Amino acid sequence: MKIKDLIIAGAGPAGLSAAIYGMRAGMDLAVIEKLAPGGQVMTTYEVENYPGFAEPVPGWELMSRMENQARRLGADIRSSQIEGFAWNDAEKYFRVALAGGEMLGARAVIAATGASLMKLGVPGEADFTGRGVSYCATCDAAFFREKVTAVVGGGNTALEEAIYLTKFSSKVYLVHRRDQFRGAKLLQQRVLENPRIVPVFDTVVTSINGELRVESVSTANKKTGEAGTIAVDGVFIFVGYQPNTAWLPRGILAANGEVIVDMHMRTTMPGLFAAGDLRKDSIRQIVAATADGATAALSAYEYLESL
Numbered sequence: 001m002k003i004k005d006l007i008i009a010g011a012g013p014a015g016l017s018a019a020i021y022g023m024r025a026g027m028d029l030a031v032i033e034k035l036a037p038g039g040q041v042m043t044t045y046e047v048e049n050y051p052g053f054a055e056p057v058p059g060w061e062l063m064s065r066m067e068n069q070a071r072r073l074g075a076d077i078r079s080s081q082i083e084g085f086a087w088n089d090a091e092k093y094f095r096v097a098l099a100g101g102e103m104l105g106a107r108a109v110i111a112a113t114g115a116s117l118m119k120l121g122v123p124g125e126a127d128f129t130g131r132g133v134s135y136c137a138t139c140d141a142a143f144f145r146e147k148v149t150a151v152v153g154g155g156n157t158a159l160e161e162a163i164y165l166t167k168f169s170s171k172v173y174l175v176h177r178r179d180q181f182r183g184a185k186l187l188q189q190r191v192l193e194n195p196r197i198v199p200v201f202d203t204v205v206t207s208i209n210g211e212l213r214v215e216s217v218s219t220a221n222k223k224t225g226e227a228g229t230i231a232v233d234g235v236f237i238f239v240g241y242q243p244n245t246a247w248l249p250r251g252i253l254a255a256n257g258e259v260i261v262d263m264h265m266r267t268t269m270p271g272l273f274a275a276g277d278l279r280k281d282s283i284r285q286i287v288a289a290t291a292d293g294a295t296a297a298l299s300a301y302e303y304l305e306s307l
């Protein structure tokens with residue numbers, strides 16, 4: 001087996017940025033991506049806060065630019081899923097297991113497998129996923145032209161996606177369990193000024209109901225306990241993230257599954273680095289993920305030089 005300098009797990013903003021910096025440092029590296037390169041940004045309609053773009057840039061365009069930049073520098077981006085890895089102490093390299101039984105070898109690994117949107121965990125959610133329940137407004141909003149939808153959540157992603165949905169839906173209920181939103185002030189202002197968005201504060205969704213498709217959500221007011229029903233055709237859920245770290249050793253993770261790193265993106269396992277949304281204390285933004293990826297690649301370079 002030919003042993004590479006570096007394997008980067010995941011081709012989202014963190015992984016692609018690590019690949020750009022790794023290639024420029026002269027490392028022999030491979031990036032392993034289980035879906036199409038681009039990560040979560042591929043599900044984002046527009047990005048307004050990534051520096052360098054005076055006008056909002058479509059998520060897919062930003063990511064195809066990052067991918068092309070990495071490929072131009074010679075990065076080997078492969079389509080496969082990393083299932084786990086083990087340290088070979090005798091020969092001092094990581095054996096990385098891919099889906100289908102293939103094995104790769106590398107002296108260093110950067111974990112950049114990001115995070116996935118969390119489920120709400122209420123009755124009806126699983127049954128109606130793809131039939132009215134969605135986790136991606138960019139993908140599914142057009143199915144709800146002139147229909148009524150609900151967005152569940154109150155952070156940046158929920159607010160952005162609710163605004164996007166108003167391009168299609170005639171009315172968007174924005175159901176949040178607290179008495180005010182958590183997202184950026186500018187987004188909050190846009191939401192509150194949008195005549196198609198109806199904020200529903202202090203409220204949780206307790207079930208998603210319907211016959212063949214979604215017809216309503218049942219709600220409960222957190223302060224009064226009062227139960228209610230809102231008639232909707234679709235429900236978009238943005239209630240937090242789950243780090244994609246099941247393939248990593250438990251010993252490097254915090255209790256919530258995020259990877260613990262230092263300021264150099266080093267984990268407690270020598271040669272293993274982590275970057276982006278999967279790490280503890282990340283602000284879960286593209287600009288932070290790309291910065292982490294650059295830091296991790298340069299730290300991996302220093303580590304390889306020290307061997």
Ligand SMILES: Cc1cc2nc3c(=O)[nH]c(=O)nc-3n(C[C@H](O)[C@H](O)[C@H](O)COP(=O)(O)OP(=O)(O)OC[C@H]3O[C@@H](n4cnc5c(N)ncnc54)[C@H](O)[C@@H]3O)c2cc1C
Pocket residue numbers: 009010011012013014015032033034035036037038039040041043044046047048049050080081082083112113114115116117136157160161244247275276277278284285286287289
């Ligand atoms: C709807 C939505 C809107 C958003 N809007 C914005 C915004 O406007 N501005 C902003 O800054 N941020 C935004 N974000 C957040 C931003 O997308 C993330 O912070 C960023 O994508 C994190 O990058 P990452 O590389 O760490 O992880 P990800 O983007 O999650 O990329 C990880 C990659 O790893 C792959 N992967 C996972 N497991 C494996 C495995 N076992 N083997 C191989 N590959 C694997 C995944 O397929 C994925 O491509 C938004 C997120 C969402 C969901």
